[in-house]
Amino acid sequence: MYQDLFDFRQGREGYYGQFGGAYVxxxxxxxxAELRAAFDEARHDPKFWRQYVEVMSTYSCRPTPITYCDNLxxxxxxxxIFVKREDLNHTGAHKVNNxxxxxxxxxxxxxxxxxxxxxxxxHGVATATMAAxxxxxxxxxxxxxxxxRQRPNVFWMEQLxxxxxxxxxxxRTLKDAxxxxxxxxxxxxxxxxxxxxxxxxxxxxxxxVMYFQSIIGREAREQMQKQTGKLPKRVYAxxxxxxxxSGIFAGFLEDSEVDLVGVEAGGLGISSGKHxxxxxxxxxxxxxxxxxxxxxxxxxEGLMNDTHSVAAGLDYIGVGPILAHLHDRGRVRxxxxxxxxxxxxxxxTIRSEGLIPALESSHAFAAACREAPQLSPDDAxxxxxxxxxxxxxxxxxxxxxxxxxxxxIQGKAAAYESAARKRGTL
Amino acid sequence: MAHAVVGxxxxxxNWQMLEAMEAANVDLVELQLxxxxxxxxxPTFVKANQAALHSQTHWEHYFALMSRAARRFxxxxxxxxxxxxxxxxxxxxxxxxxxxxxxxxxxxxxxxxEEAVGLNGHGRARGLDPxxxxxxxxxxxxxxxxxxxxxxxxxxVARKGVTGKRTEISDGVESFLGRCRKxxxxxxxxxxxxxxxxxxxxxxxxxxxxxxxxxxxxxxxxGGRSGxxxxxxxLSRGRS
Numbered sequence: 284m285y286q287d288l289f290d291f292r293q294g295r296e297g298y299y300g301q302f303g304g305a306y307v308x309x310x311x312x313x314x315x316a317e318l319r320a321a322f323d324e325a326r327h328d329p330k331f332w333r334q335y336v337e338v339m340s341t342y343s344c345r346p347t348p349i350t351y352c353d354n355l356x357x358x359x360x361x362x363x364i365f366v367k368r369e370d371l372n373h374t375g376a377h378k379v380n381n382x383x384x385x386x387x388x389x390x391x392x393x394x395x396x397x398x399x400x401x402x403x404x405x406h407g408v409a410t411a412t413m414a415a416x417x418x419x420x421x422x423x424x425x426x427x428x429x430x431x432r433q434r435p436n437v438f439w440m441e442q443l444x445x446x447x448x449x450x451x452x453x454x455r456t457l458k459d460a461x462x463x464x465x466x467x468x469x470x471x472x473x474x475x476x477x478x479x480x481x482x483x484x485x486x487x488x489x490x491x492v493m494y495f496q497s498i499i500g501r502e503a504r505e506q507m508q509k510q511t512g513k514l515p516k517r518v519y520a521x522x523x524x525x526x527x528x529s530g531i532f533a534g535f536l537e538d539s540e541v542d543l544v545g546v547e548a549g550g551l552g553i554s555s556g557k558h559x560x561x562x563x564x565x566x567x568x569x570x571x572x573x574x575x576x577x578x579x580x581x582x583x584e585g586l587m588n589d590t591h592s593v594a595a596g597l598d599y600i601g602v603g604p605i606l607a608h609l610h611d612r613g614r615v616r617x618x619x620x621x622x623x624x625x626x627x628x629x630x631x632t633i634r635s636e637g638l639i640p641a642l643e644s645s646h647a648f649a650a651a652c653r654e655a656p657q658l659s660p661d662d663a664x665x666x667x668x669x670x671x672x673x674x675x676x677x678x679x680x681x682x683x684x685x686x687x688x689x690x691x692i693q694g695k696a697a698a699y700e701s702a703a704r705k706r707g708t709l
Numbered sequence: 710m711a712h713a714v715v716g717x718x719x720x721x722x723n724w725q726m727l728e729a730m731e732a733a734n735v736d737l738v739e740l741q742l743x744x745x746x747x748x749x750x751x752p753t754f755v756k757a758n759q760a761a762l763h764s765q766t767h768w769e770h771y772f773a774l775m776s777r778a779a780r781r782f783x784x785x786x787x788x789x790x791x792x793x794x795x796x797x798x799x800x801x802x803x804x805x806x807x808x809x810x811x812x813x814x815x816x817x818x819x820x821x822x823e824e825a826v827g828l829n830g831h832g833r834a835r836g837l838d839p840x841x842x843x844x845x846x847x848x849x850x851x852x853x854x855x856x857x858x859x860x861x862x863x864x865x866v867a868r869k870g871v872t873g874k875r876t877e878i879s880d881g882v883e884s885f886l887g888r889c890r891k892x893x894x895x896x897x898x899x900x901x902x903x904x905x906x907x908x909x910x911x912x913x914x915x916x917x918x919x920x921x922x923x924x925x926x927x928x929x930x931x932g933g934r935s936g937x938x939x940x941x942x943x944l945s946r947g948r949s
Contacts, residue, residue: 306792306819308749310844310869312851452755453745465748470870571793572746584768585797586745
């Protein structure tokens with residue numbers, strides 16, 4: 284079924300059922316054709332995948348392990364809980380898989396400059412890391428509001444040599460950063476690659492990003508068989524754009540007995556309207572924006588809605604077209620978890636297992652914790668821990684309402700202020 | 710051809726702009742329907758789209774302005790916008806509404822020709838011209854594909870990038886227009902970064918129509934109604 288997804292009918296290249304396509308200004312037509320050609324050539328070259336795996340095992344931490352969560356399993360009293368540890372990747376999340384893959388592709392295309400959008404900052408940090416490693420010029424577009432929320436990631440991007448541009452249009456978040464990248468690319472494409480961070484955007488991005496992220500699922504299937512002697516009953520992954528979910532699901536698409544569960548951001552609750560549950564919330568409807576067709580959270584005149592999530596990486600209006608299609612085909616089930624449930628699941632996981640999932644990944648944990656008690660102890664379930672939460676210390680501390688952290692930050696601020704006063708700059 | 714983002718700075722000002730266009734003998738006018746994700750537009754129009762939406766410019770306001778303008782003014786009016794608006798409205802409904810409002814054609818900035826076959830058919834059946842874009846990065850075979858779908862005239866994009874930034878009318882533009890001529894017998898309109906009387910003068914003989922969008926809006930923002938009228942008449946001088 285994984286391969287079938289990409290056997291496009293003539294004239295329907297880049298379509299997954301009714302979703303996908305390449306809705307871009309005509310000026311980008313030849314650029315996308317060039318990228319498709321380079322990607323097709325690379326994926327038909329067996330050496331390319333081997334080179335990719337080699338890079339990921341020596342520069343990142345692949346294969347990432349699968350951890351059995353004995354304590355969590357006992358606490359919940361149902362299925363055995365296993366976790367795929369994408370948090371152990373270099374830069375702390377699965378994002379680096381896609382980015383290093385696209386970096387290798389850029390080498391084949393001979394492009395020397397990379398641009399990328401970032402929401403929470405993870406994809407931006409991963410791209411800046413790749414650019415530093417491969418000696419590329421790098422510019423990251425990030426919504427002004429996200430910059431304010433994610434200063435530590437901006438700090439690292441800049442240390443890595445990237446130029447971070449604040450996007451002041453629209454809602455000043457991820458979708459506006461994507462628009463800004465497209466606007467840069469329509470001018471700079473002759474020497475620049477746009478390293479899109481998720482399984483969205485115009486063809487071939489959804490295909491290409493899923494291809495690189497499929498390394499997660501390929502490893503996980505083999506590891507589960509080795510560690511448990513069978514396949515998991517269910518696989519859980521959070522879904523913003525959908526790259527980590529597409530990656531882990533890729534390994535299990537042919538196994539019809541394995542339920543695939545995508546977990547969207549329920550935010551303050553579906554009825555509040557402040558969420559990013561495009562599919563599970565039942566409020567997304569088909570539309571075309573940012574270069575592709577999918578379920579978008581939009582109003583009746585096709586204007587995009589504001590979204591909300593405690594996890595900046597899930598706070599997005601659209602969803603990967605392949606996942607939208609797999610939902611329509613009944614292959615992937617969509618659920619949502621609210622901010623409150625997510626913070627509870629995060630606390631439980633930290634205390635019982637010493638694992639610190641990112642707020643994004645904690646959505647997958649929340650849904651798994653909800654469902655595990657209904658399953659038998661003979662069943663195994665697998666959660667994709669797409670990223671680590673300690674990089675989110677500011678957001679997590681706020682989400683947990685930690686008073687001593689607040690005092691620490693206030694103390695830091697006071698110290699900076701008094702030092703500045705002494706220098707006479709205030 | 711001149712351009713206005715409907716609802717920015719306001720529907721009333723849009724009307725004054727249209728009056729000034731008529732006075733300056735503008736040959737064609739595109740009216741942009743604002744959208745929340747205008748990926749082909751530069752900063753001036755991005756801001757204009759947002760502000761128009763912020764002041765609650767809806768489809769009904771857009772079509773009401775278009776109808777009124779089509780009845781009042783002699784220049785042909787075109788729709789300009791993004792595909793999600795068309796898609797949400799439904800392609801046939803969209804064409805019906807345009808045709809009832811008196812439009813003569815449409816430009817959909819993010820709809821590639823291979824996706825536009827259905828819409829273009831619905832449009833032609835109602836006497837609407839689908840205006841397609843040719844760009845300097847297109848191969849000759851792509852230009853031929855685009856030409857096969859086009860009616861009315863072809864919108865030639867003078868350079869890479871988004872709307873607004875100034876374009877040097879160079880030899881590159883001339884050879885690009887030569888490639889467009891080879892691909893189509895339709896009139897050629899040149900747009901993106903055309904800003905001055907001198908630009909209009911330079912492209913005379915190369916293209917059949919000069920498209921001025923961002924520069925018009927900037928003229929309004931700088932000089933209000935009188936600055937705008939003056940700017941349009943300057944451009945007009947470039948034609949003669």
